[in-house]
Amino acid sequence: MDSPLLPLYMQLADRMARSVRAGTLKRGDRLPSVRELASQHGVSLSTAVQAYRWLEDARLIEARPRSGYFVAARPPRLPEPQVSRPDTASRMVQLDQLGAQVMALSHDPDFVSFGAACPGPELFDQDRVRRAMARAVMRHRDLLCTYPIGPGMEETRRAVARHALGLGCVLNPDQVVMTNSALEAISLCLRTVCKPGDVVALESPTYYGFLEILQSLHLRALEIPTHPRHGMSLDALQLAFETQQVKAVLSVPTLSNPLGACMPVPERRRLAAMLSRHDVALVEDVLYNDLAEQEDKRRAVKSFDTTGHVMICGSFSKTIAPGLRMGWVEAGRWGPTLRQMKAVQSGAQTSVLELALADLLTQAGGGAALRNLRATIATRVDQARQLIAESFPKGTRVSDPAGGFILWVELPESLDAAQLYEACLAENIVIAPGLMFSASPRFRHCVRLGVGGKWGPEHPRALRRIGSLAKALLATPRDGELAA
Template sequence: MTRDLLYERLADRMRRQIHRGVLRAGERLPSLRRLGRDQRISLATAVEAYQQLEREGLVEARERSGYYVRSAPAAVPAATRARHLSRAPMPVRNPALLGVLDVQSRRDLVPLHAATPDLALLPAGALAASVARAMRRDTAAALSYTSPQGLPALRERIAQRYAQCGVEIDPDEVVITAGALEAISLTLRTVTRPGDVVVLETPTYHGLLQAVAAQGLRVLEVPNLPGRGIDAAQLRELIERHPVRAALLVPNFNNPLGSVTNEDDKRAIVAACAARGTVIIEDDLYGELAYSGERPSPLRRYDNGEHVVTCSSYSKMLAPGLRVGWMLGGRRRSELLRTKSFSTVATATLPQLALIDFFARHDLERGLRRLRRALASNAQAYRQAVLDHWPEGTRASEPAGGMTLWVELPPPIDGQALFEAALAKGVGILPGHLFSNRGDYARHVRVGCGLSWSTAIEKALRDVGAVARRLSDA
């Protein structure tokens, strides 16, 4: 058995013991030598296991003392719940959603406003070689239209990958798209009509709000709670009170919180929506990026293709610029395919051929293990820097996956004011009100943590912290 698998199995066993309370907060863990002796593993494997748990924020290393189970931190953004139930469905009316495009197009910023991985963590060289081989192998095919549904070999790869997490997919129900956002937009266009009511999480990715606005839909918001994910009980109450046509949800590593919804709540969400005829549009973009290495189930696992359309892409795990995503259409495959055909005819052929070549030559899982470890380490370093250098009373999320950090600012600091001041310092972050239909979260900001930790990143976070302290004293 490889060392990678040994340390992951050991880390997983200790993770479960921490979550169950067998290993308690503050408890000293066995020394590396003792752990290696007791588990009959090498010292290097023991180090890897502890470092993985440290990246996830479950243990901490104390100088000259060893490793300890971390105490639950107090500095996590507070959760809100009941206030959303009384809200009536309303169109997307947040004018700030248009302005975010200006920031995203800038190239003169330290891009902490972006939720994309560092290119150094992605297999750029291997992908470039695959693109070149695809062009040489059949130039005419690479430069021509393919079928609207996408190339069969790629659809088979996607179905095989879902089978590994307990989701049996017929490759014939997979529709290839230009990224996950196109998949979501096409699904919204297929299953809703202008004026329909949809449920979104709060906070949620601003791009999902923009997609909903483009279809002229009305929004209800259900809380996504730090460390817990989607509030399943409140979601059920909402769809019982209102005629909800669709629920656009991110159960695995919500952007911006990085929280994951537990499996029991996922079952309850699917059951509640099925009972009311509400279509679930699942954004599974970050599903493969669990810091623990344990891929959480998509909602589709608890559905037979009747009520859930799962959307995702390779953007966050291989290359954002390839723009290759997909929909798992279930019984709606034909409708989705028709919408796709009328919209963009087909997804570009060359990136699909390049990915087929790449998968034939490279192990996706091996690259993902490296990426997950790096993202977990980034998130921990970024979070600690925020808590160290930003004003007292700042709270920061503890993401379980993905590449975003959600930061709550102490009063009287305003997220928009900090966003503008950070831009003046050459640092991009995003104000919290972008992540709510009603512009909530005025005292929050989102910080992307996909870039590898460096002195430049540390300086950028220190600079933003200094600006925040000045705003606090004003």
């Protein structure tokens, strides 16, 4: 559905972009002339020209001299990663310092980084954020000298509840609790429903930050088989419910990190029913939902929850202002307990930051900004997948996410991604080895590549170099092996 807040040219461009990415308009297809497009949609010639320019900037279409406009060539369809097959037993999490090292190096200006799943500042309207901050300070400067208490500013909680309507959720602002980040919200949820030694089911591979939380809370990780496009296997989860004492499920149904999978809507409804039937809590992370290209993929499992078993968590660090570092949670039937735990653990957030966020969430033009963000990162992902197809070893498999800026790369099984990581570091390139994303060494031959950060001419060159290093490692005999 088109938003009336969007300029007409962007409404038209967005409809065409969805058709291109869904495959309705295929690469190489000839598009209507500017005059024909204007006539078909009842818009002016200038609106049609602006729509085509936007699509060109997003590299979805291309103009050919004296021939017209055509759908641009898309990267070749690479084989997708295989469905994960983790152990059926839960295990305590024991991580080393690899994740911390990758994150530290990812913010080192001397390195070309693909290690972090963080968007770069150039992707956001920094002046818009600055103006919102200035307004909050000017209008509420007394709050800078007032100790904050409670679950968050009422204006911010209302803005979050309004935003959640786009996820299909009707939330009571009084039940929303503001947090310092989405990770704090998730940690609070798990502390609320679990005790040390309890089993938490989650995707495999999963975000290493989740594993760090489980380790700090002394919880057991039960990794569930996960499809690279459709997400967690609910059949496998049902078996886990029947055979193990699963206390909670921790899931990212939309654009899971690192796979980028999106659970189909019928499966989301089924998951909500399973949770209620087995009396198990779901901690649902909706951090990436706004980056999904198709609207149906943004719908949260929480929207199907009728019994309060879904604890929904989110933030706007990937879509509006990473520096505000503000999260939120609506904890369903566990709301009162979580609110008390939040007050004891960290108290309230800085009020003026919350009010700046509320300002940003309620401003007109937010939808247009999100569409521009999606288009920009989709272009980067396409470029990265093209470079991987050209440069990485034969047999490489790559995810094809329906949004977001993360790629999961499955290299030939004989390649050790830890060695590739070290080889890249020697050339000031940062990648995230697959070992970071599981409580077991199962993904030793995989890497996660984030393309949302700083992006310049050096990044395509570095991607090609990663492929060359991977090929060189495959050609090098391992210890104990003889060269052919």
